[in-house]
Amino acid sequence: MIINTENPLITYxxxxxxxxxxxxxxxxxxxxxxxxxxxxxxxxxxDDVARCLARIFKKMEVNGVPVLEFFKPVLDKWAxxxxxxxxxxxxxxxxxxxxxxxxxxRYDENGEFAVCDRLYCVVKDGEKDFIICDNTVxxxxxxxxxxxxxxxxxxxxxxxxxxxxxxxxxxx
Numbered sequence: 001m002i003i004n005t006e007n008p009l010i011t012y013x014x015x016x017x018x019x020x021x022x023x024x025x026x027x028x029x030x031x032x033x034x035x036x037x038x039x040x041x042x043x044x045x046x047d048d049v050a051r052c053l054a055r056i057f058k059k060m061e062v063n064g065v066p067v068l069e070f071f072k073p074v075l076d077k078w079a080x081x082x083x084x085x086x087x088x089x090x091x092x093x094x095x096x097x098x099x100x101x102x103x104x105x106r107y108d109e110n111g112e113f114a115v116c117d118r119l120y121c122v123v124k125d126g127e128k129d130f131i132i133c134d135n136t137v138x139x140x141x142x143x144x145x146x147x148x149x150x151x152x153x154x155x156x157x158x159x160x161x162x163x164x165x166x167x168x169x170x171x172x
Contacts, residue, residue, distance in 0.1 A: 001028055001122070003099070005135045005150070010102045019103040022088065025095035028131060032056050032122055050084040053091055060094075061128065062118050063166040067094065070170055094120060098131055101150045113150065117166055119157045132158065 005011075009024045026033065026041045033041050036052045044052065060067040068075065074093065078086045097116045100106055106114035121128040132154040136145040147155060160166050 001031070001129055001131045003028055003102075003131065003133045003135075005102075005133060005148075010099075013102060013104050015104040015107070017105075019099070019105060021095035021099055021103075022092050024099050024102075025091055028098075029056060029122075032059075032124075046084045050087040053087045054083070056122065057087075057090065059122050059124065060120060061123055062094075062097075062120050063161060063168055065168050067120070070168070073170055073172070101133075101153055113153075115153055117157075117160075119154075119161045119166060130158065 003010075003024075004027065007024060007027060009020050009027075013019055030040070033039075033052055033056070036055050037044060037048060041049055041052065057067055062070045071090070071093070075086070075090070078089060081089070097118045098120055100114040100116055103114065108114070119130065121130040123129070133148070133151045134154075135148040135151045137148045138145055157166070
Protein backbone atom coordinates (compact mmCIF):
# COMPACT_ATOMS: atom_id res chain seq x y z
CA MET A 1 0.00 0.00 0.00
CA ILE A 2 1.44 3.28 -1.04
CA ILE A 3 0.70 6.25 1.20
CA ASN A 4 -1.05 8.94 -0.82
CA THR A 5 1.11 11.97 -0.03
CA GLU A 6 -1.28 14.15 -2.04
CA ASN A 7 -4.04 13.43 0.48
CA PRO A 8 -5.19 16.81 1.87
CA LEU A 9 -4.53 15.50 5.39
CA ILE A 10 -0.82 15.45 4.52
CA THR A 11 -0.71 18.31 2.02
CA TYR A 12 -2.36 20.85 4.32
CA UNK A 13 -0.91 19.68 7.64
CA UNK A 14 0.64 22.47 9.64
CA UNK A 15 2.28 22.84 12.99
CA UNK A 16 -0.38 23.65 15.56
CA UNK A 17 -3.20 21.94 13.64
CA UNK A 18 -4.31 18.48 14.79
CA UNK A 19 -3.08 15.71 12.50
CA UNK A 20 -5.88 13.28 11.58
CA UNK A 21 -4.02 9.98 12.02
CA UNK A 22 -7.16 7.87 12.07
CA UNK A 23 -8.57 9.29 8.82
CA UNK A 24 -5.25 8.85 7.02
CA UNK A 25 -5.00 5.29 8.32
CA UNK A 26 -8.51 4.46 7.11
CA UNK A 27 -7.83 6.06 3.71
CA UNK A 28 -4.66 3.99 3.32
CA UNK A 29 -6.38 0.76 4.36
CA UNK A 30 -9.48 1.47 2.27
CA UNK A 31 -8.94 -1.46 -0.16
CA UNK A 32 -8.96 -3.88 2.79
CA UNK A 33 -11.90 -2.13 4.44
CA UNK A 34 -13.92 -2.39 1.22
CA UNK A 35 -12.94 -6.04 0.92
CA UNK A 36 -14.58 -6.81 4.27
CA UNK A 37 -17.66 -4.60 4.10
CA UNK A 38 -17.85 -3.17 0.56
CA UNK A 39 -18.45 0.21 2.15
CA UNK A 40 -16.33 3.10 3.41
CA UNK A 41 -15.59 3.03 7.12
CA UNK A 42 -17.45 6.28 7.86
CA UNK A 43 -20.68 4.67 6.59
CA UNK A 44 -20.47 1.74 9.04
CA UNK A 45 -21.88 1.41 12.54
CA UNK A 46 -19.42 1.49 15.44
CA ASP A 47 -19.83 -2.26 15.84
CA ASP A 48 -19.07 -2.89 12.16
CA VAL A 49 -16.06 -0.55 12.31
CA ALA A 50 -14.66 -2.51 15.25
CA ARG A 51 -15.24 -5.84 13.46
CA CYS A 52 -13.74 -4.61 10.20
CA LEU A 53 -10.62 -3.18 11.84
CA ALA A 54 -10.22 -6.27 14.03
CA ARG A 55 -10.21 -8.47 10.90
CA ILE A 56 -7.59 -6.28 9.28
CA PHE A 57 -5.46 -6.32 12.44
CA LYS A 58 -5.52 -10.12 12.35
CA LYS A 59 -3.83 -9.90 8.93
CA MET A 60 -1.35 -7.17 9.86
CA GLU A 61 2.28 -7.55 10.80
CA VAL A 62 4.78 -5.15 12.30
CA ASN A 63 8.44 -5.93 11.70
CA GLY A 64 7.46 -9.44 10.61
CA VAL A 65 5.44 -10.18 13.78
CA PRO A 66 1.62 -10.23 13.95
CA VAL A 67 0.52 -6.85 15.36
CA LEU A 68 -1.75 -8.48 17.93
CA GLU A 69 1.22 -10.44 19.28
CA PHE A 70 3.65 -7.51 19.09
CA PHE A 71 1.33 -5.14 20.98
CA LYS A 72 -0.04 -7.74 23.43
CA PRO A 73 1.16 -5.75 26.51
CA VAL A 74 -0.78 -2.69 25.32
CA LEU A 75 -3.88 -4.67 24.38
CA ASP A 76 -3.84 -6.42 27.77
CA LYS A 77 -3.98 -3.00 29.47
CA TRP A 78 -7.04 -2.15 27.39
CA ALA A 79 -8.84 -5.44 28.14
CA UNK A 80 -11.72 -3.78 30.02
CA UNK A 81 -12.53 -1.33 27.22
CA UNK A 82 -15.39 -1.97 24.84
CA UNK A 83 -14.40 -3.44 21.46
CA UNK A 84 -14.97 -0.24 19.48
CA UNK A 85 -12.82 1.90 21.80
CA UNK A 86 -10.08 -0.70 21.96
CA UNK A 87 -10.00 -1.14 18.19
CA UNK A 88 -10.02 2.56 17.32
CA UNK A 89 -7.36 3.28 19.94
CA UNK A 90 -5.25 0.51 18.47
CA UNK A 91 -5.75 1.96 14.97
CA UNK A 92 -4.54 5.35 16.23
CA UNK A 93 -1.50 3.79 17.92
CA UNK A 94 -0.49 2.07 14.68
CA UNK A 95 -1.28 5.16 12.59
CA UNK A 96 1.00 7.31 14.76
CA UNK A 97 3.86 4.94 13.95
CA UNK A 98 3.15 4.83 10.23
CA UNK A 99 2.42 8.51 9.58
CA UNK A 100 4.68 10.14 12.18
CA UNK A 101 6.94 11.57 9.48
CA UNK A 102 4.07 13.62 8.02
CA UNK A 103 2.90 15.26 11.27
CA UNK A 104 4.49 18.71 11.45
CA UNK A 105 3.63 18.85 15.18
CA ARG A 106 6.15 16.09 15.81
CA TYR A 107 9.13 17.72 14.07
CA ASP A 108 12.12 18.12 16.38
CA GLU A 109 13.99 21.35 17.17
CA ASN A 110 16.15 20.85 14.04
CA GLY A 111 13.11 20.64 11.76
CA GLU A 112 13.52 16.88 11.27
CA PHE A 113 10.41 14.73 11.05
CA ALA A 114 9.58 12.04 13.60
CA VAL A 115 10.58 8.43 12.91
CA CYS A 116 9.93 5.04 14.47
CA ASP A 117 11.42 1.58 14.15
CA ARG A 118 8.29 -0.23 13.01
CA LEU A 119 7.30 -1.27 9.48
CA TYR A 120 3.71 -2.41 8.92
CA CYS A 121 2.14 -4.62 6.30
CA VAL A 122 -1.05 -6.53 5.63
CA VAL A 123 -0.56 -10.18 4.70
CA LYS A 124 -2.92 -11.37 2.00
CA ASP A 125 -2.63 -14.77 0.34
CA GLY A 126 0.87 -15.09 1.78
CA GLU A 127 2.04 -11.82 0.21
CA LYS A 128 3.10 -8.87 2.38
CA ASP A 129 1.59 -5.57 1.31
CA PHE A 130 3.83 -3.03 3.07
CA ILE A 131 2.57 0.42 3.97
CA ILE A 132 5.23 2.68 2.48
CA CYS A 133 5.82 6.02 0.83
CA ASP A 134 7.47 6.13 -2.59
CA ASN A 135 7.07 9.83 -3.28
CA THR A 136 9.68 11.45 -5.51
CA VAL A 137 10.79 15.06 -5.78
CA UNK A 138 12.57 16.85 -8.59
CA UNK A 139 16.15 17.97 -8.20
CA UNK A 140 16.38 21.73 -8.70
CA UNK A 141 19.38 21.55 -11.03
CA UNK A 142 18.36 19.23 -13.83
CA UNK A 143 14.84 18.20 -12.88
CA UNK A 144 16.05 14.71 -12.01
CA UNK A 145 13.69 12.83 -9.70
CA UNK A 146 14.80 11.21 -6.47
CA UNK A 147 13.05 9.88 -3.37
CA UNK A 148 11.58 12.43 -0.99
CA UNK A 149 13.02 12.45 2.54
CA UNK A 150 9.93 10.56 3.75
CA UNK A 151 10.30 7.95 1.00
CA UNK A 152 13.98 7.58 1.92
CA UNK A 153 12.90 6.96 5.51
CA UNK A 154 10.52 4.19 4.43
CA UNK A 155 13.19 2.71 2.12
CA UNK A 156 15.57 2.63 5.08
CA UNK A 157 12.92 0.95 7.25
CA UNK A 158 12.45 -1.66 4.51
CA UNK A 159 16.19 -2.24 4.31
CA UNK A 160 16.42 -2.66 8.11
CA UNK A 161 13.47 -5.06 7.96
CA UNK A 162 15.18 -7.16 5.29
CA UNK A 163 18.38 -7.20 7.36
CA UNK A 164 16.43 -8.25 10.49
CA UNK A 165 17.41 -5.09 12.39
CA UNK A 166 13.93 -3.99 13.48
CA UNK A 167 12.63 -4.96 16.94
CA UNK A 168 10.33 -7.96 17.13
CA UNK A 169 9.04 -7.23 20.64
CA UNK A 170 7.20 -4.21 22.01
CA UNK A 171 9.49 -2.05 24.11
CA UNK A 172 6.92 0.32 25.57
